[in-house]
Amino acid sequence: MDRRNLLSIGQFSQASGLSVTALRHYDASGVLLPAFVDPVSGYRYFRRDQVRTAQSIRALRQLDIPVEEVGRLLGGGEAELAAALRARLLAAERRLQVQRSVVHGLLDRLTEGAGMTHRVTVRQGAAERILVRGATVDNSGLDAFLRAAYQEMYQAAGRGPLTFAGPAFVRFHGVCDDENATLVEACLPFRPDGAQPADLPEGMTVRDLPANTLACLEVEGEAAAFPRILGGYDAVADWITGHGFAFAGPVRLVHRRWTGTPDHPDNRLEIAWPFDEPADGPADESADGSADGSR
Structure with a gap:
């Protein structure tokens, strides 16, 4: 083979910014194969036009992309x-x-x-009858789920037609962030003494919630957007634990004023967490977190 247009592994290392050890590793993993390997010495040689590929590999690895993923991306086209x-x-x-x-x-x-606890208020929540649509999602899928769920629920309510008894709210049965998925329920309260829904689509149910006592905190604008709203949940949780109360169910996020855009400055949400006097003994853990009130 004519080696005049080939670079030795040492020269290729200098041109690409990849160490000789890394080049051998990428050869063994099939990500960057040398153009020629001397059958006698075992020395590796690379084409000059492979330098840009090697530089791309170096950059992708600096982004902490796994070697196997690097090979797949480079083979998939620009x-x-x-x-x-x-x-x-x-x-x-x-x-x-x-x-x-x-x-x-x-x-x-x-x-x-x-001073954070001074923003928390207490209100009595009446018994409610609600339409419910639930799904297990993390934060990345939360907005899309809620949009689709409420669109379907309002359509079902209009067929009733149901008389709404309060603002829509969401119940979180566990931690819902970028790293954790949990059961999330979109809820739409309606009057139990009026028309009742019929022929609900699969996955949508009617549920009766008992009266309860809620520790509440209103958040507006940027404070109502993820991830800043997590500080609001923490403030309510601190208030409940700091006053010696027990969590009595999943935390609610009530849409007091909602524009449809998660980070809109006119949004006003209420974090409402049911609480009660602590039981005599330790509460049992539940699979959905409702005993400990985790979000």
Whole structure:
């Protein structure tokens, strides 16, 4: 083979910015194969036009993309690679947004201290009859689920026609964030003494909720958007535990004013957490978190 247009592994390492050890690893994993391997010495040689591929591999690995994924992306064409990079950029920006919110939340707790509990109020929640549509989702799928669920529920209510008895709300049976999925229920309260729904679509049910006592906190605008709203849940949880009460069911997110856009400045939501006097003994854990009130 004519080696004049080939680079030795050492020269290729300098041109690509990949170490000799890394090049051997990528050869063994099938991500970047040398153009020629000397059968006697075992020395590896690369074509000059492989330098740009090697530089792309180096950049992708700097993004913490696994070696196997790097090989698949490079073999899928430029369009697939560009789409994957844009998706990764959005995910990185999302993580940064969450981290900023967490840091600001912690700083707020340090500066406000016990004053955070002053925003929590108590109200008595009446017994309610509700339309319910549930699904197990994480935060990335939450908005799409709620939009579809409420659209279907309002259509079912209109066929009744049902008389609404209050604002729509969501019940979280566990932690719902970017790393955890949980059962989420879209709820639409209606009057039990009027028309009742019939022929509900599969997955939609009617449920009666008992009267309860709720620890409540209203959040507006940016404070009502994820992830900043997590600080509101923490404030209500701190209030309940700090006053010696027990969680009595899944936390609710009540849509007092909702524009349809999660981060709209005119949004006004209410975090409402049922609580009760603590039982004599420790509460049993439930599969959906309703005993400990986890969100």
